[in-house]
Amino acid sequence: METTALEHSPLGHSTQGADHYDPTLLFPIARSDTRTGLDVPQAPYGADIWNAYELSWLNAKGRPVVAMGRFTFSAASPSLIESKSFKLYLNSFNEERFEYPEIVQQRLHSDLTKASGKEVHVEILSVRPAFELSCAPLRGTCIDDQDIEFAPTAAPTPETLVCAQPAPFVRENLVTELLKSNCPVTGQPDWAGLQIQYAGPRIDHAGLLRYIVSLRRHGEFHELCVEKIYGEIMARCAPEELLVYARYTRRGGLDINPWRASFQPKEIGQTRTLRQ
Numbered sequence: 001m002e003t004t005a006l007e008h009s010p011l012g013h014s015t016q017g018a019d020h021y022d023p024t025l026l027f028p029i030a031r032s033d034t035r036t037g038l039d040v041p042q043a044p045y046g047a048d049i050w051n052a053y054e055l056s057w058l059n060a061k062g063r064p065v066v067a068m069g070r071f072t073f074s075a076a077s078p079s080l081i082e083s084k085s086f087k088l089y090l091n092s093f094n095e096e097r098f099e100y101p102e103i104v105q106q107r108l109h110s111d112l113t114k115a116s117g118k119e120v121h122v123e124i125l126s127v128r129p130a131f132e133l134s135c136a137p138l139r140g141t142c143i144d145d146q147d148i149e150f151a152p153t154a155a156p157t158p159e160t161l162v163c164a165q166p167a168p169f170v171r172e173n174l175v176t177e178l179l180k181s182n183c184p185v186t187g188q189p190d191w192a193g194l195q196i197q198y199a200g201p202r203i204d205h206a207g208l209l210r211y212i213v214s215l216r217r218h219g220e221f222h223e224l225c226v227e228k229i230y231g232e233i234m235a236r237c238a239p240e241e242l243l244v245y246a247r248y249t250r251r252g253g254l255d256i257n258p259w260r261a262s263f264q265p266k267e268i269g270q271t272r273t274l275r276q
Helices: 083-091 101-116 127-131 205-217 222-237
Strands: 028-030 045-058 064-074 079-081 120-126 169-182 189-201 241-248 254-261
Touching: 045 083, 045 222, 064 101, 064 127, 079 083, 079 101, 083 254, 101 120, 120 127, 169 205, 169 222, 189 222, 205 222, 222 241, 222 254
Parallel strands: none
Antiparallel strands: 028 079, 045 064, 045 254, 064 120, 169 189, 189 241, 241 254
């Protein structure tokens, strides 16, 4: 599937949903294009985990089926999927008949792998046990009570990312609920909880929080915001290990949860945060 310029995407434009299954609704965007100007170290490991809370189709007899979907895209895939097009694509299943859920899963896997250019892991989750999943904050030490002064800035301020003095070697798992950025096309706010796990010289918590808050007016896709945060921390604080994981609140029935790391983590938690 050909990657197309962002101005031709459905984002920010009035669109009409399809009344039949239509994989051509997916709009891939080349990751290389979105990373232009991102002059920071890139993470060797990472993925974008999407949760779809409004997945539905008809069974062979025409009875509606509802489910949740979870889609894991490798950060190494050539293209990411524009979120509004993803929603329109998922909606195109609503009035289509499928004899078995496995057929739906196969269609999703085939279409998303083709659009992104790399294997996509697809899960279809029954809503009954899914409703029983608990919500919990991201695990770690919250840094949101740092007594910082902050004036709104037009651009992020990575210069506030510094190591503490003295800077002993530590392993820390830090979290904040104060991450906000904006859609680069519509300007709509994107909210997230953020987890930062690292091993290395102790990072100054107040400076880290100032940097996170400085993203409030920054316009960028979820995936690139996480890559930017990862890269700036790596460039300025030089940890030996680093993992950055954001759990964004949902929009249009979808949430996007990117993570980037300098190592392959044993597990990435899938517990929804309280705001998701």
